[in-house]
Amino acid sequence: MMSSVSIQNEIEYPESNGKPMGETDLHRDWMVGLLEIFRQRYAGQQVYIASDLLLYFVEGTPTKYVVPDCFVVLNCNPQRRRTFQTWKEGRVPDVVFEVTSRSTSSVDYIDKLTIYEQMGVQEYFLYDPTADYLDPPLQGYRLTNGDLRAIPTTGGRIRCNTLGVDLFLNDLDLVIVDSETGIEQLTRADSEESAREKAEQGRTQEHVARLAAENRVFELEEELRRLKSGNT
Numbered sequence: 001m002m003s004s005v006s007i008q009n010e011i012e013y014p015e016s017n018g019k020p021m022g023e024t025d026l027h028r029d030w031m032v033g034l035l036e037i038f039r040q041r042y043a044g045q046q047v048y049i050a051s052d053l054l055l056y057f058v059e060g061t062p063t064k065y066v067v068p069d070c071f072v073v074l075n076c077n078p079q080r081r082r083t084f085q086t087w088k089e090g091r092v093p094d095v096v097f098e099v100t101s102r103s104t105s106s107v108d109y110i111d112k113l114t115i116y117e118q119m120g121v122q123e124y125f126l127y128d129p130t131a132d133y134l135d136p137p138l139q140g141y142r143l144t145n146g147d148l149r150a151i152p153t154t155g156g157r158i159r160c161n162t163l164g165v166d167l168f169l170n171d172l173d174l175v176i177v178d179s180e181t182g183i184e185q186l187t188r189a190d191s192e193e194s195a196r197e198k199a200e201q202g203r204t205q206e207h208v209a210r211l212a213a214e215n216r217v218f219e220l221e222e223e224l225r226r227l228k229s230g231n232t
Contacts, residue, residue, distance in 0.1 A: 013062045015054060015082045023101055030099045030129050030174065034070040036187035037176060038163075043188075048076040050084065057119050059087040066115050070097040072163060092119045094162050098126050105133035113141065117148040122162045124148055127174050138169050 023031075035051035042049065051070045058064035071093035073084075086092050096116055098108040108126050116124050124141040128134035140151035140158040151158050157168040164179045176185040 011060060011062060013054070013056050013065075013083050013085060017054060017065070017067065023099075023103070026129055027099050027101045030127065031069045033187060034097050034099070036189070037185050038070070038072055040188045040191060041163075041165075041185050042072075042078075046075055046078065048073040048078050048081075048084075050081070053081065053084055055084045055086070055093070057086045057092070057115070059085070066112060068093065068096045068112075069099045071095065074162070086119070093121050095123045095125070095160060096121050098124075100126050100128040100133050101130075102133060109134070113148055117143070117146070121148070123151075123160050125158070125160065125167065127167075129172055129174070131172055137172065138167060138174065140167065 031051050035049060038047075038049045049070070049072050050068075052067060053071075054065050054067055055071070056062065056065045072095045073089070073091050074094045076089065076091055093116075096112075098104065098112060100108045105128075113124060120143065122143050126134055126139045128137040131137040138158060140160065141148040142151050142161070143149075157166045159166050159179060165176050165185060166179050167174065167176055169175065177183060178185065
């Protein structure tokens with residue numbers, strides 16, 4: 001008679017559900033953008049961040065899975081995984097982000113919200129970059145007494161307590177800033193580009209200041225020559 005342990009070991013948890021992403025470039029770009037923003041924020045830390053990865057939440061039942069657009073797990077080994085199995089990790093995502101589209105609006109708003117609530121996800125955010133499928137297009141939910149309840153906005157911002165960031169929309173673009181410093185959270189590429197731009201601005205300002213100083217010296221020398229000429 002086969003033991004329950006060996007039966008459990010034979011259960012397969014596929015790395016793909018066989019379904020194509022089937023999203024627009026805009027939605028895919030935001031999914032990848034969220035992944036890269038949080039990878040940059042938590043670079044070098046014990047934080048696992050993933051996008052479009054199969055997340056299994058019931059041991060022994062490979063049909064019980066969800067595929068978040070982006071999720072963050074604090075105090076977790078950041079090494080790459082083929083799937084995320086909550087019972088092996090001993091953890092569930094702390095925060096989940098879904099980029100809502102036509103094909104996912106009802107699933108994100110109803111089905112996934114229920115699943116994440118049951119899993120114990122601390123905070124859940126939905127973002128509709130086209131504002132066609134969610135009203136308002138940015139929404140947040142926080143686990144309170146076992147229920148994911150809507151997070152109120154303050155000055156148009158929604159705070160993610162777990163990650164210490166504020167989320168808001170600039171037109172329809174999602175902006176994420178550090179709650180304490182107000183510094184915008186960027187991808188690594190955008191951070192490097194911003195640093196290059198600041199360095200270039202610094203060089204330009206230095207050059208302008210040097211020219212202004214040289215002009216001032218020239219003007220003073222000219223004034224001194226005029227004074228000397230007038231005294232002779």
